[in-house]
Amino acid sequence: MLTRPSAFAPPAGEAHWLDVVRELAVGFAERAPGHDADSTLPLENLQALNASGLDVAVLPAPHGGGLSFATIGAALVEISAACPATAALWLMHAGAAHGLVSLSEPTAARFYAAELAAGRRFANALSEPSSGNLFLTPQQSATPVEGGWRLDGAKRFVSGCEVADHFLTNVLVGGVPTFFGVAKDDSVSFAGVWDAMGMRATRSQLVSFAGTVLREERRCAVPPPTSANLISVGLPFLSLGIARAAVDAASEHARGRFLPGVGDVLASLQWVRFEMAGLHVALRGAFLMAEQVAWLADRDDPQATPAAVEAKLAANEVAKAAAALGVKIGGASGYLSTSPIQRHFRDAQAGALMAYSVEVCSDVVGTWVVQSPR
Structure with a gap:
């Protein structure tokens, strides 16, 4: 994909992390079609990211991390372009761990940081069947x-739940939304039904809690309302990685597809170049919006959270557009199950469905626009 220098580029001192991720992404890309076809969890990819030290690097600085949001976003693009399911799983895993370490009291925070460093898996169990996007x-x-609270209920779309050792979940305690860290035990079970159209390797299943005890010492503080979190900042980059992969696959096909009646390759057709130009400009805009969110988050600017809603909307839509154009350029060849084009198309739909969905984001952003005095 054609790129330009960015004013929001990751710090030069963290460039080695992108080299690490790019090297790992080669294997991720090779294994992605198989995991997609079989709907199997890419556990080896997640373990490789942990072994590289990236999991710990995203933790707050007092716990051995301190990696910038700018670098995390750029790393997510690389991972997602290679295997979107791995990127989604890693983002949810890292986001849950970061949340537990950031919001827990000191003893629990140190425990969770040590668990992450030791390779334990984390997952978000926040979305309820009855609450939709309002996770x-x-x-x-x-x-x-005695010792806490009892939870009887279910959470859905919990990515990587089958291998998770710890969950970040939330419930009402005295009518107030409250976060807890929960260790997997016999009271936690999974519904073995997951046959999604795209992002198949995330295995984002339903998790049931039957008499699960939420321990008082694992109760988390209330997240600061203006503080950006890892997942909200990272989600736009997840879709941008898919968009990049879709553009690269479509471009490769257009360059290599010879048209006998034209006497040249598909890339020589004006309509292909025109549509690619429009997509490129839209994609550059979405990248800049996401990079600005990371820049704001690195400065602990309260504008990062609302900007993240706008960036997710832009990234989700451009990913779908890029994937759809890929199918158009790929034609019947791109429609075959053996083509990466069709996989990018299916995966591109997922970002728009993840909370907050494009419909919720559109409503929120639209309300901001029409109510703004200037």
Whole structure:
């Protein structure tokens, strides 16, 4: 994909992390079609990222991390372009771990940081079947028991739940949304149904909690309302990686597809160049929006959170557009299950469905626009 220098580029001192990720991404890309076809979790990819030290690097600086949001975003693009399911799993894993370390009291925070360093897996269990996109406003109430609260309920779309050792979840405690860290035990089970159209290797299943005790010492502080979190900052980059892969696949096909009636390759057709130009400009804009979010988050600017909503909307839409153009350029060849074009098309839909969905983002952003005095 054609790129330009960015004013929001990652710090030069962190460039080695992108080299590490790019090297690992070669193997991720080779294994991606197989994991997609079989709907199997790319555990070897996740373990490789942990072994590289990237998991710990994203933690807050007092716990051995401190990697900038700018570098995390750029790394996500590389991972997602190679294997979007791996990128989604890693983002949710790192986001849950970062949240537990950031919001827990010191003893619990050190415990979770050590667990992450040791290769334990983390997952977000926030979305309820009844709450839709409103994953931060749970409807389930926990019942007081000795040592904490009892949770009976389910959370859906929990990526990587089968291999998770710890979950970040939220419930109502006294009518107030409250976060907890929960260790997997016999009270936690999974619904073995996952046959998605895209992002098949995330295996984002339903998790049931039957009498699970939410321990008082694993209760988290309330997240600062203006503080950006790893997942909200990272989600736009997830879609941008898919868009980049879709553009690269379509461009490669256009350059290599000879048209006998034309006497030249598909890339020589004006309509292909025109549509690619429009997509390129839209994609550059979406990249700049996402990079600005990371820049704001690195400065702890409260504008990072609303900007992330706008950036996710832009990235989700441009990923779908890039993937759709790929199918158009690929023609019947791109429609075959053996082509990466069709896989990019299926994966591109996922970002728009992830909370907050494009419809929710559109409503929020549209409200901001029409209510703004200037």
